[in-house]
Amino acid sequence: MILDTDIHNFYEHLVLKEIEKQGLGQALSPQQLADLCCLTLNQLPAHYIRHNVDMIYFTTEVERTEMEQRVIAALRQAHDRILAVPSR
Secondary structure, three states: OOHHHHOEEHHHHHHHHHHHHHOHHHHOOHHHHHHHHHHHHHOOOOOEEOOOOHHHHHOOHHHHHHHHHHHHHHHHHHHHHHHHOOOO
């Protein structure tokens, strides 16, 4: 087993999906984007899985919606922090 490829935090997928949805990848520098991901993920609980498809079978629609809402709120807070820091 290779830990870094077999197991991952499902919230990483949700955060990247929401960043893409909001178009933040084009609005921020690569450094800001990396900081945004870290700040966002640090606000969220870890939810480790082996396969994304597992989430379909082991969480309800309500739970998945709650996870997405947590990501949106954490991303908004992290984005505000990034914008508050003068760019270098």
